[in-house]
Amino acid sequence: MTITLTPYAGTIDDIRHEDDCGGDGGHGYERDETDKLHRVVRQLVADGIERLQDAYLNRRRT
Template identity: 50%
Template sequence: MIRPAHGAGLPIAPRAGTIDDIRREDDKRGYERDETDSFRQLVAGLVVDGDRRAGSAGRHARRTLAEMSPGYKRQPVLLLTRPLTFRSTSIAANQACTSCHGAGGKTVDTSSDGVSRQHWQSCGACSGSGAAR
């Protein structure tokens, strides 16, 4: 009869092994330096090869979106709309802010060099509520 080790009630459960334990610990840490370095080396090699091929054809490799697709107009990533305004029963709340005319702010366009940038800027006079104070 086989008896369990001293002080143990049940025999030890079988394990997958040391290699699987190491692999699990490695996966918990995520990408490691050697993995990202090898990926960067691969990409750098592809870039050099692309530059060489383009040069031998009398061209240069396209690097920017404007070079790859001339005339392409990007859609803005996010368009913010004016916030919803809720009417209150008080008389002052029903009157629109004189600075933003009840919108609560405005969309500011800071586009340049073919890149569209828009963001919402809240009204300072009404703190973005759209109601007169």
């Protein structure tokens, strides 16, 4: 008699499944969260570029 055990992550698998199947229409939350993160990063990059340009224009000329 042979017993084969299949791995099971338990709670982590359950949480991941809930996240993947949750949200509007059961499509999960990942896309919306990713879009929010991308908006924040784009804003931070734009702000950084603006600060660099201001610093470059306001530097002392020798």
